[in-house]
Amino acid sequence: MSAPRFLCDEMLGKLARELRTLGYDATYAHGSDDEAILARAEREDRRLLTRDRGLADRAGSQATLLASRDPGEQLASVIERERLAPTAAGFLSRCLECNEPLVAAEDAEEVPADHADGPQWRCPVCDRVYWPGTHAHDMLERLGEHLPGEPDPSQALGPPDGTEGERKP
Numbered sequence: 001m002s003a004p005r006f007l008c009d010e011m012l013g014k015l016a017r018e019l020r021t022l023g024y025d026a027t028y029a030h031g032s033d034d035e036a037i038l039a040r041a042e043r044e045d046r047r048l049l050t051r052d053r054g055l056a057d058r059a060g061s062q063a064t065l066l067a068s069r070d071p072g073e074q075l076a077s078v079i080e081r082e083r084l085a086p087t088a089a090g091f092l093s094r095c096l097e098c099n100e101p102l103v104a105a106e107d108a109e110e111v112p113a114d115h116a117d118g119p120q121w122r123c124p125v126c127d128r129v130y131w132p133g134t135h136a137h138d139m140l141e142r143l144g145e146h147l148p149g150e151p152d153p154s155q156a157l158g159p160p161d162g163t164e165g166e167r168k169p
């Protein structure tokens with residue numbers, strides 16, 4: 001089954017980043033009105049995640065209404081209700097800013113010397129470089145409970161083909 005894709009409403013920018021960190025395709029409807037959000041969810045075949053009851057009602061079965069204001073609780077709720085099964089391979093396989101799958105990079109100048117020999121990834125859209133450093137470690141500490149086993153951030157950083165998180169069969 002292909003991985004689900006999400007459209008987060010304007011109130012859920014942090015949730016969109018958390019979903020991306022786990023490797024899910026999650027766009028963020030910043031500054032769009034309800035009509036545009038509904039049209040985009042339909043056009044791009046994305047599940048609408050929203051805290052707006054009126055918007056959720058209009059989207060019907062294509063929306064998941066989230067009650068919590070807390071991004072951590074929102075993420076746990078989405079994982080449970082959408083029956084998501086995040087994988088270690090999906091972790092950090094997307095650009096957190098652009099939602100774009102990362103590609104392998106080599107000898108990126110931005111990478112600190114003590115990580116220069118390790119794996120490095122680049123966003124093909126914004127050119128941000130990612131590597132398994134402290135930041136990745138912190139994100140794994142926060143999100144590791146959603147991942148199987150206890151992935152090592154140096155191993156868990158996404159593969160060059162950007163394998164996405166999966167949905168339980």
Ligand SMILES: [Zn+2]
Pocket residue numbers: 095096097098099100123124125126127128
């Ligand atoms: Zn990017």
